[in-house]
Amino acid sequence: MKVLAADGISPKGIELLQKEFEVVVKDKLPAEELLEIIPQFDAIMVRSASKVTKEVIDRATNLKIIGRAGVGVDNIDIPAATARGIIVINSPGGNTIAATEHTMAMMLAMSRNIPIANETMQKGEWNRKKYVGVELRGKTLGVIGMGRIGSGVAKRALAFEMNVLAYDPYINEERAQALGVKVATFDEVIENADFITVHMPLTPDTKGMIGMEQMKKMKKGVRLVNCARGGIIVEEDLAEAVKQGIVAGAAIDVYTKEPVTKDHPLVGVPGIVLTPHLGASTVEAQIGVSVDVAKGILAALHGEPVATAVNMAPVSPEVMKVISPYLNLAERLGCTVTSLAAGPVDSVEVKYQGDITEVNTNLVTTAAIKGMLNPVMEGEVNYVNAPSLAKERGIKVSEKKEKDAGSFANLITVTAKSGDTEVAVAGTLFGDEGRIVTINDFRVDVDPHARILVMPHINRPGVIGTIGSIMGNSHINISGMQVGGTKDQETNLMVLTIDDDIPEKVLASIKALDGIFDAKLVNFYAV
Numbered sequence: 001m002k003v004l005a006a007d008g009i010s011p012k013g014i015e016l017l018q019k020e021f022e023v024v025v026k027d028k029l030p031a032e033e034l035l036e037i038i039p040q041f042d043a044i045m046v047r048s049a050s051k052v053t054k055e056v057i058d059r060a061t062n063l064k065i066i067g068r069a070g071v072g073v074d075n076i077d078i079p080a081a082t083a084r085g086i087i088v089i090n091s092p093g094g095n096t097i098a099a100t101e102h103t104m105a106m107m108l109a110m111s112r113n114i115p116i117a118n119e120t121m122q123k124g125e126w127n128r129k130k131y132v133g134v135e136l137r138g139k140t141l142g143v144i145g146m147g148r149i150g151s152g153v154a155k156r157a158l159a160f161e162m163n164v165l166a167y168d169p170y171i172n173e174e175r176a177q178a179l180g181v182k183v184a185t186f187d188e189v190i191e192n193a194d195f196i197t198v199h200m201p202l203t204p205d206t207k208g209m210i211g212m213e214q215m216k217k218m219k220k221g222v223r224l225v226n227c228a229r230g231g232i233i234v235e236e237d238l239a240e241a242v243k244q245g246i247v248a249g250a251a252i253d254v255y256t257k258e259p260v261t262k263d264h265p266l267v268g269v270p271g272i273v274l275t276p277h278l279g280a281s282t283v284e285a286q287i288g289v290s291v292d293v294a295k296g297i298l299a300a301l302h303g304e305p306v307a308t309a310v311n312m313a314p315v316s317p318e319v320m321k322v323i324s325p326y327l328n329l330a331e332r333l334g335c336t337v338t339s340l341a342a343g344p345v346d347s348v349e350v351k352y353q354g355d356i357t358e359v360n361t362n363l364v365t366t367a368a369i370k371g372m373l374n375p376v377m378e379g380e381v382n383y384v385n386a387p388s389l390a391k392e393r394g395i396k397v398s399e400k401k402e403k404d405a406g407s408f409a410n411l412i413t414v415t416a417k418s419g420d421t422e423v424a425v426a427g428t429l430f431g432d433e434g435r436i437v438t439i440n441d442f443r444v445d446v447d448p449h450a451r452i453l454v455m456p457h458i459n460r461p462g463v464i465g466t467i468g469s470i471m472g473n474s475h476i477n478i479s480g481m482q483v484g485g486t487k488d489q490e491t492n493l494m495v496l497t498i499d500d501d502i503p504e505k506v507l508a509s510i511k512a513l514d515g516i517f518d519a520k521l522v523n524f525y526a527v
């Protein structure tokens, strides 16, 4: 498999990928070249310079994953990727400290006139009176967007003895109290803060959130910081407000259009400090995001889920730790029900029993669906497209939970309905090892690997021996065997583990045997 590492990604992550894949490194990648070469690649890693547009995605016939070595994914067309089942991942925490510290640096640089003082000194000037600044201590900092970076800035501002007013429609009071900030409305923040810093993504709600109208409501001498996304503060309005003295100063790292050229409205305005999107540019952050995304790409290319996927329901690391051993088992249970079902599946129920009921099991259910669809679908089914593919095929998916798992510590039962018939397969974990423990009413103990041949048959002497002879004569090695009974003892279920494929003719001859009710092959290599 081939990975494209664009935009000057740190070598640390690239080295990890090179252990398994061919990695093509392109520090500068013009849009036309990206369009031309993208069909070769299974994965792409980008920072913010490369735009992974719908046009790129449409041409990316082999692409399975897009990794954004950073937080913001606004340079990636996520709906287009999702529609194609391409996983999009980012590194939510890898550059948090870098962006937080850059915000503090920008606030200090602006309030103490450091950039202009340096610039004039480099020219041999000594302007002590001209560059008198203001202190942070005792001032009110308005933080809009109290996520990872906003909270980090608030924490550091408190250490500078600032008062912090925070606005975030999604923050709860308890968390704000724990951080030591005062929760406020948007209007309270803009009317009362001496410094305002924004830390949210650019969305239809946040675009242009601070324009001339809001700046006019702000305190005289207010200073603004934007190290989040260009466009949250209207650039033309900010330039005008600083020129007119409505806003005393601004420190900006991000722009509506990057790279910025000389004719940008914010360039050359005295009182505005500009950096060229340097928030994440520290050695540590670039190693962090590169390694995070490389690990995600490795997992995704091995068919495993990635906790930082942005086009799947998010899973916290704590929940992931609990559910990850079950994912493989659930896939194999899904694969088994599809193979044993009498026809196309109309609905599927995934029932959880035992300790696993305490966490969100959506991803485990997705794993079961992935396992159900992969053997019967042409393209690749993965954690991103499995739920929508099931929906497209009209398969109703439901979950059920029961605390009591009987004699097991945990149990997952996948039940598929096809017309009037039903197949139920249950599995459990013994340590980290998955086992199928029931198939319909039959109690078995099957390691779900390679291929299994599942045969309900009459409980009488000679049946098992006949099957053994047929397999032997066809040179098919049986590497495991289980016979499960039911309470009535009239029917048994034979499960043979076989490494090789079984020719259709041999399968037909087994099905035709007297005393064999059915014979179905489950191919776990298909999951």
Ligand SMILES: NC(=O)C1=CN([C@@H]2O[C@H](COP(=O)(O)OP(=O)(O)OC[C@H]3O[C@@H](n4cnc5c(N)ncnc54)[C@H](O)[C@@H]3O)[C@@H](O)[C@H]2O)C=CC1
Binding pocket: 070, 071, 072, 073, 092, 095, 096, 099, 144, 145, 146, 147, 148, 149, 150, 167, 168, 169, 170, 171, 199, 200, 201, 202, 205, 206, 227, 228, 229, 253, 254, 277, 278, 279, 280, 281
């Ligand atoms: N300058 C740079 O190089 C960097 C910029 N960033 C940008 O910083 C921003 C924040 O990043 P994180 O803190 O990691 O994200 P986050 O997801 O942890 O936090 C975002 C916060 O914004 C809040 N929010 C969403 N809509 C809002 C609204 N309408 N009003 C107020 N709050 C709202 C959310 O509730 C959330 O708490 C992102 O846009 C990211 O792309 C991140 C890293 C580096």
Ligand SMILES: O=C(O)CCC(=O)C(=O)O
Binding pocket: 047, 048, 069, 070, 071, 072, 073, 095, 277, 279, 280, 281
């Ligand atoms: O890759 C970069 O330097 C940009 C970082 C950034 O803006 C982000 O992570 O959202």
